[in-house]
Amino acid sequence: MLAVPGELPSDRDRYGLEVKWDGIRALVHFDGGVRVTGRHGVEYTRRYPEISGFGIKNAVIDGEVVALDARGRPSFVRLQHRMHLTDPEPAVLELYPVTYMPFDLLCLDGMPLFDLSYRDRRALLDELDIGAPPYFPGDSDLLGATREQGLEGVVAKRLDSPYRPGVRSPWWIKVKHLSTRDVVIGGWKPGKGRRAGGVGSLVMGVFTGEGLTYVGHVGTGFTDAILDDLHHMLEPLEIPHSPFANEVPWRNRWVRPDLVGEVAYTMWTDELRLRHPVWRGLRADRIPAEVTL
Numbered sequence: 001m002l003a004v005p006g007e008l009p010s011d012r013d014r015y016g017l018e019v020k021w022d023g024i025r026a027l028v029h030f031d032g033g034v035r036v037t038g039r040h041g042v043e044y045t046r047r048y049p050e051i052s053g054f055g056i057k058n059a060v061i062d063g064e065v066v067a068l069d070a071r072g073r074p075s076f077v078r079l080q081h082r083m084h085l086t087d088p089e090p091a092v093l094e095l096y097p098v099t100y101m102p103f104d105l106l107c108l109d110g111m112p113l114f115d116l117s118y119r120d121r122r123a124l125l126d127e128l129d130i131g132a133p134p135y136f137p138g139d140s141d142l143l144g145a146t147r148e149q150g151l152e153g154v155v156a157k158r159l160d161s162p163y164r165p166g167v168r169s170p171w172w173i174k175v176k177h178l179s180t181r182d183v184v185i186g187g188w189k190p191g192k193g194r195r196a197g198g199v200g201s202l203v204m205g206v207f208t209g210e211g212l213t214y215v216g217h218v219g220t221g222f223t224d225a226i227l228d229d230l231h232h233m234l235e236p237l238e239i240p241h242s243p244f245a246n247e248v249p250w251r252n253r254w255v256r257p258d259l260v261g262e263v264a265y266t267m268w269t270d271e272l273r274l275r276h277p278v279w280r281g282l283r284a285d286r287i288p289a290e291v292t293l
Contacts, residue, residue, distance in 0.1 A: 003168070003172035004169070014159055016119070017138055021066050036051050046087050058110055062106055065099075068099055077281065079098065081095070105124050113163070117161065118158060118163075119160070146177070182260050184207070185203065187243070187248070188234055199222075199230050202217065204277070213293065214247070237255035238255055
């Protein structure tokens with residue numbers, strides 16, 4: 001079940017508030033063992049061996065995989081070091097450990113819980129005593145607290161809402177302190193100066209009725225290591241012609257639109273360009289066709 005972006009609702013007493021964790025969504029299946037899957041059924045079990053059995057015999061839990069920084073805050077940059085490793089080495093596990101943040105219970109002892117209310121599912125989850133972060137009353141100032149702590153924002157969930165897999169529902173509202181969105185990478189502009197010989201900026205697009213539509217370039221938010229990794233990933237995807245349906249300024253190197261990334265930005269312009277985009281990282285858990293205007 002997915003949330004819609006928006007503001008805190010006016011009838012806040014009908015909602016619970018959760019911290020919005022800046023990580024990767026994952027389901028954990030307990031059935032005589034542990035299996036971890038992503039949003040589209042991608043196998044994550046070997047990728048995140050830190051997620052263990054919690055002493056549970058039969059359940060399905062929804063939550064977020066996060067990598068915490070030295071101050072205990074989720075760091076998407078740190079998580080990037082783990083997202084694409086299907087079988088990470090012990091040294092990587094030690095340098096970039098992950099934590100699982102459970103926030104919903106979908107099945108318990110073979111019984112689906114989709115039609116139970118969010119309040120009741122959370123009560124059952126809390127009874128499992130597996131360290132699920134708490135949710136707060138809708139009239140609390142969790143949004144202000146997350147802003148002060150440098151967290152991404154909150155998710156407001158209707159206390160009486162059922163769970164609907166695969167649905168982006170207004171029963172769940174994500175309220176962020178900074179606007180972010182997914183973009184499809186359709187090309188890159190060669191770098192100059194210190195970035196000569198590699199990637200200078202990425203060409204971003206989203207899918208509309210016309211096809212892949214250009215929405216700008218992003219050239220900030222990268223480390224040298226990230227630029228090197230992107231260069232290695234993009235080279236095999238190179239194609240001779242632009243994949244965009246509309247005109248793209250400047251000379252670029254074009255690639256198959258197979259990779260999805262996330263950027264932060266300040267606003268959309270009237271020309272449908274993202275203003276002041278900053279790169280946040282690749283999203284291996286996203287499918288390009290999902291990235292629409």
